[in-house]
Amino acid sequence: MTDPRTLELAANLEAVRARVEAASAAVGRPPATVIVVTKFFGADDVRRLAGLGVTDVGENRDQEAAAKHEQCSDLDLTWHFIGQLQTNKAKSVVRYADLVHTVDRAGLVAALDRACAAIGKVQDVLVQVNLDPVQRRERGGVATADFDALVDTVNHAACLRIRGVMGVAPLGEPPGPAFELLAGLSSRLRTQVADADIVSAGMSSDLEVALQHGATHLRIGTAVMGSRPDVRYRQTQGGSHNEGEAQ
Numbered sequence: 001m002t003d004p005r006t007l008e009l010a011a012n013l014e015a016v017r018a019r020v021e022a023a024s025a026a027v028g029r030p031p032a033t034v035i036v037v038t039k040f041f042g043a044d045d046v047r048r049l050a051g052l053g054v055t056d057v058g059e060n061r062d063q064e065a066a067a068k069h070e071q072c073s074d075l076d077l078t079w080h081f082i083g084q085l086q087t088n089k090a091k092s093v094v095r096y097a098d099l100v101h102t103v104d105r106a107g108l109v110a111a112l113d114r115a116c117a118a119i120g121k122v123q124d125v126l127v128q129v130n131l132d133p134v135q136r137r138e139r140g141g142v143a144t145a146d147f148d149a150l151v152d153t154v155n156h157a158a159c160l161r162i163r164g165v166m167g168v169a170p171l172g173e174p175p176g177p178a179f180e181l182l183a184g185l186s187s188r189l190r191t192q193v194a195d196a197d198i199v200s201a202g203m204s205s206d207l208e209v210a211l212q213h214g215a216t217h218l219r220i221g222t223a224v225m226g227s228r229p230d231v232r233y234r235q236t237q238g239g240s241h242n243e244g245e246a247q
């Protein structure tokens with residue numbers, strides 16, 4: 001392990017794992033699954049991560065994800081699609097995604113369902129909830145008021161299996177209330193679908209708070225990978241959150 005990038009990733013991973021273990025232990029739960037968000041970094045990094053014991057990777061752009069998945073097809077990884085998804089990308093995404101986190105509207109449910117029917121796949125999905133304050137809902141996710149109806153739609157899609165909920169905490173305010181809201185929706189979902197127990201919440205900066213509110217899956221980019229290479233995007237998005245409309 002002399003490659004400096006591998007050493008850097010190893011050290012970052014160790015630090016994140018220590019944070020996750022400590023925060024999970026503090027709330028008396030088994031350590032959450034860490035999804036390493038590899039967007040903007042190459043397949044060589046994905047390969048390094050796999051060598052370091054990472055089992056789950058996350059991507060937010062279809063084109064980038066499809067290419068990386070292909071280059072890493074020999075690796076035993078679980079691929080998470082965490083970006084805003086346009087319906088015309090559904091066909092591509094279902095070819096490689098093990099879990100689609102960002103189902104947020106009926107039209108996307110229909111597109112994913114059709115795409116899966118065509119290839120004979122049952123696709124695991126999460127319903128993404130918009131946790132932004134009502135007056136600034138620019139990012140993805142279903143409004144909480146429409147959550148039950150969307151869950152119903154997913155449950156009626158023959159080729160989709162609902163596995164839980166996903167949310168991104170709002171920018172510029174404490175994330176606790178948003179994660180608490182997400183936890184409440186998760187409980188409600190589980191009264192209908194008992195095994196839909198995934199709560200995808202928490203990123204590099206707020207993973208401890210997410211774990212306090214029952215996150216089972218964390219989406220960690222920067223804390224493992226370092227700053228993302230695209231400077232423009234960091235400046236406009238503050239280096240976090242649901243950046244990157246999937247083309």
Ligand SMILES: *Cc1c(COP(=O)(O)O)cnc(C)c1O
Pocket residue numbers: 037039060082083168203204205219220221222223239240241242243
């Ligand atoms: C990029 C991204 C992350 C990772 O964010 P970091 O702050 O770098 O950990 C998590 N979730 C989503 C939806 C993302 O797009």
